[in-house]
Amino acid sequence: MPIAPPSTPRPAPAPAPALPEIPPAPASPSAPPEIRPVAPAPVSPPPAFRLPTDPLFPRQWDLRAIRLPEAWVLSRGGPVTVAVLDTGYVASPELTGRVVNGYDFVSDPRRSGDGTGRDADASGVGEYAYHAEVVANLIAAAHDGRGMAGINPQARVVQVRVAGTDGQIDVPDLVDGMKWAAGLPVSGAPLNPHPARLLNLSLFADFIPLTGCDRRVQAAIDAVTAKGALVVAGAANDGANSAGYSPAGCRNVLTVTSVTEQGTRPGYANWGASVALGAPGGEVGHGIPASSLSGPGGERSPNGTSFAAPHATGVASLLLGVRPKLSPALLRTYLTGTATRFPGGQCDPLPERSCGAGTLNAEAALRTALGSSLGK
Numbered sequence: 262m263p264i265a266p267p268s269t270p271r272p273a274p275a276p277a278p279a280l281p282e283i284p285p286a287p288a289s290p291s292a293p294p295e296i297r298p299v300a301p302a303p304v305s306p307p308p309a310f311r312l313p314t315d316p317l318f319p320r321q322w323d324l325r326a327i328r329l330p331e332a333w334v335l336s337r338g339g340p341v342t343v344a345v346l347d348t349g350y351v352a353s354p355e356l357t358g359r360v361v362n363g364y365d366f367v368s369d370p371r372r373s374g375d376g377t378g379r380d381a382d383a384s385g386v387g388e389y390a391y392h393a394e395v396v397a398n399l400i401a402a403a404h405d406g407r408g409m410a411g412i413n414p415q416a417r418v419v420q421v422r423v424a425g426t427d428g429q430i431d432v433p434d435l436v437d438g439m440k441w442a443a444g445l446p447v448s449g450a451p452l453n454p455h456p457a458r459l460l461n462l463s464l465f466a467d468f469i470p471l472t473g474c475d476r477r478v479q480a481a482i483d484a485v486t487a488k489g490a491l492v493v494a495g496a497a498n499d500g501a502n503s504a505g506y507s508p509a510g511c512r513n514v515l516t517v518t519s520v521t522e523q524g525t526r527p528g529y530a531n532w533g534a535s536v537a538l539g540a541p542g543g544e545v546g547h548g549i550p551a552s553s554l555s556g557p558g559g560e561r562s563p564n565g566t567s568f569a570a571p572h573a574t575g576v577a578s579l580l581l582g583v584r585p586k587l588s589p590a591l592l593r594t595y596l597t598g599t600a601t602r603f604p605g606g607q608c609d610p611l612p613e614r615s616c617g618a619g620t621l622n623a624e625a626a627l628r629t630a631l632g633s634s635l636g637k
């Protein structure tokens with residue numbers, strides 16, 4: 262459902278209620294001087310939304326669609342650590358001082374583009390390097406009057422490289438990258454000094470059949486969940502049932518598919534019972550605007566479930582900013598339980614092509630978290 266643009270004028274403040282007349286005090290020699298009631302100063306209602314000044318923000322329809330301007334009135338974010346498992350580190354000026362060049366888990370030197378296997382430099386290489394940069398910027402870009410506005414402008418991002426220069430991902434690299442991101446030990450790599458509470462996986466594992474969750478990926482998801490980290494995954498872009506994909510089809514994953522600005526499923530977006538909710542992923546010609554160093558004019562507007570998932574990750578980080586001890590299960594409950602109903606109750610005319618609980622609603626999720634002391 263389209264959301265009213267933030268330029269909608271606010272209702273005028275209600276006039277102050279008339280004060281009841283106070284009967285005169287009985288006259289007596291010791292009576293204090295008569296006190297006349299003073300009309301209170303008119304009270305302005307709290308602002309209904311907060312609008313960043315970043316020049317790309319007026320085109321960031323995706324943020325309005327999930328009610329972030331309303332959510333930012335409740336919280337402007339917090340220093341929550343988020344891992345982005347993707348194409349690797351880019352020194353985005355939107356994340357200065359808040360992005361970590363984590364670890365490069367790409368084992369195969371033929372696909373790493375840096376001449377070696379695993380190493381401590383997670384720098385992105387090649388034509389897909391922008392992918393991790395855009396995902397991280399969507400989650401955490403600064404509200405600094407430049408470029409775009411991110412969802413949690415105080416979040417810290419650890420870039421973990423799991424995709425080769427070909428954009429593909431091998432299961433052992435993904436599994437070790439997930440464990441490392443959450444702070445679990447991985448043979449051959451030092452412990453992650455910045456363990457993440459949220460793992461954004463805008464990807465699926467390649468080189469395996471798309472017939473269900475890979476048991477190695479499931480084991481890694483279960484381990485990081487037990488460590489207290491929520492795994493958020495994109496549903497993938499094949500217009501197919503996401504149950505066949507890893508991690509989208511795995512248990513303990515918040516699987517996110519794309520919706521359009523109108524809250525419906527674009528044809529590319531995967532669907533089905535393993536999808537938890539929808540978030541803006543855009544369409545060709547109406548993508549998700551984002552800052553990108555390598556993009557023309559320092560920006561690009563890609564579309565896909567890769568760019569839907571970080572909306573849920575970013576909002577989950579807002580929840581952790583106000584309730585730092587929320588479990589992965591409660592984060593999931595808050596994000597799905599407050600989702601905006603799809604138009605007519607479903608994202609697609611075919612009921613089996615379902616998109617989960619509805620469209621992500623940052624304001625409602627944050628209100629629900631703030632309404633309880635759970636996780637405080």
Ligand SMILES: [Ca+2]
Pocket residue numbers: 315355402403404405406407408409410411
């Ligand atoms: Ca910015």
